[in-house]
Amino acid sequence: MGDLVETEQLIKKTARDIFFQKGRLKATTQEIADEAGVNRALIHYYFRSREQLLQVVFEEAVAETRQKIAAIFESDLPFKKKISQYLDVFIDRNFRYPYMQNFIITEINQNPDKEDDYLNKKRENLCRTIFPQLNEEIKKGNMAPVKPEHFIANLMSMCSYPLVAKPILQRMFALDDDGYKTFLQERKQVIYKTLFNEAPPKE
Amino acid sequence: MGDLVETEQLIKKTARDIFFQKGRLKATTQEIADEAGVNRALIHYYFRSREQLLQVVFEEAVAETRQKIAAIFESDLPFKKKISQYLDVFIDRNFRYPYMQNFIITEINQNPDKEDDYLNKKRENLCRTIFPQLNEEIKKGNMAPVKPEHFIANLMSMCSYPLVAKPILQRMFALDDDGYKTFLQERKQVIYKTLFNEAPPKE
DNA sequence: ATCACCGTTAACAAATTTGTTAAACAATTG
DNA sequence: CAATTGTTTAACAAATTTGTTAACGGTGAT
Known part of the structure; x- marks a missing residue:
């Protein structure tokens, strides 16, 4: 047909x-x-081949998130505002495709040497863009000193892990699907507060 | 022979x-x-069968960590001290077997309904043990108020993710294996500080 | 010495899964 | 309407992987 x-x-x-x-x-x-x-x-x-299908599907899904995130950090918003927006975009996006984080990790673990250009560039740029902004923010006294690597690690960890490990946490906290959705929404505030030790500004 | x-x-x-x-x-x-x-x-x-081999190997590896962690939280150390020790044990342990976290997640994602008794009991107990201790600590004014679920999520996230996502972060921060090992050691302090907003006590 | 047992081996059977191919089919164009 | 193009199908081939089996070999007990 x-x-x-x-x-x-x-x-x-x-x-x-x-x-x-x-x-x-x-x-x-x-x-x-x-x-x-x-x-x-x-x-x-x-x-x-099966692998090429996977590749195409994956790249398309990544590309969509990538540009949203990049746009945020290349804007001229205040740094903390950028983090707020990042939390929104990243968590919402990955809530729709909960296993994408997991897939990325599994794939990269399986072929750690494979040059995944799309992912690498995204990450390199992210670092190059964020590190100076972060140091600037610290210099201004707007947040406690922290090595950029650890700040990023904290941010990514607290965002990604609850998505990657959804089945673990969901069962551990005895939450149904709606409950977990709420939990993830709450995390936006919690992560901000944990990173900056202050409540995020109201909208 | x-x-x-x-x-x-x-x-x-x-x-x-x-x-x-x-x-x-x-x-x-x-x-x-x-x-x-x-x-x-x-x-x-x-x-x-292959699957039963995996099962045995996995259970034995988990059991070893499980009792170490349990012992910490069932002791009568001060709460913050427990967290310090947890960070030590968990990060060191999982540094030896970096892909175990990853394996747990992949497996549970694949069979979310399968009753993995060993893991479930561990987690339920962990929650039952920690939640009251945490609330107590907050009531005493020793730390900022936070929902126990989010505190645990933060703790597990910041511990596990850098282990699970080692290839991602390692490349992102341009670290060799030794550099990443150092990075993970630093994280023990960083996570403590991020959770409690104060430096961990010296040994 | 012989018998029985355990560990070991090679060879085989069966299932699963991927990728190819040649033919059937549909739709569009001249 | 015929011819061409692009799409779909069933059937096949090949590779991979798991699990079984029957035979082999050494060791110890009787």
Whole structure:
């Protein structure tokens, strides 16, 4: 049935949901095809191999987040305001695709040497952009002194881990899905307060 | 060659190193056998299946950490001292097996419904033990008020994430293996300071 | 010495999964 | 309508991996 160009998009969307929403990181091409309701050979027709499909889906998902984050830190907002916005964007984004963080980690752990340009550039830039801003903020006396590496590590840890380890924390705190969603929303405030030792400004 | 009971131990040790030190979570039985220098069939002879080997190796590794942590929080040290010790034990332990955190997360994500008794009990107990101690500490005015869930989330996040995401942070901060080791050691102080907004007491 | 047992081995069977191919089919264009 | 193009399908081939089995070898007990 001539689905126009839709089949390719359908496969991508299905794969993205299977991988990054449902967390079925080991899903076979057959499972993806079944869930998309298409013949398995079409996956190879459009993407050559399972790995290339994964690559495409992943890069597209990353690109979307990347530019949002970059825009924040390249703006001329006050530093603390940038962190607030980062928390908003990052947590909301990764709540939609809870297993993406997990995927990144697993993949990089599996091929630590593989040059993932998209990710590396993102991270290098992030550091180059943030480190000076952070040191400036400390010099101004707006926050306690801290090595930039540790500040970033703290920030990323407190954002990412509760997303990566959702099943662990959710069970540990006996929260249902709605409860965990609320918990993640609260974290925006909590992380800000933990990093700066002061409540975030009201909107 | 009659290796006494040693073969079984050798397989376990090899598997543990492959899985939890080297992070080769997808290692086949053949790879494990080769690295142990034994015939692959012996893995099935001793452990029936690849999965059961994994299970055994994992449980043994977890049990070791579990009791150390439990002992700390069941002691009658001051609360902040407990956190200090937790940081020491947890970070050192997981530095030896950097991929264990990662493994736990991947496994639980893959079978979120599977009743992993060993892990669940550990976590439930941890919560039951820590929450009252934490609230007590707040009531005494020794630390800023915070919901226990968020405090635990912060603590676990800042400990675990840099271990789980080692390849990411290591590259991001351009650290070699020694540099990253130092970084992790520094984190013990940094996390304490971030949680309590005061430097940890000297030893 | 022989028997039984345990550890070990190679060879095999079975299942799973990926990727290819050739043919069928649909849609569009001349 | 025929021809061409692009899409879809079923069937096949190949590789990978797990688990089983039957035979082999040494060790100790009777």
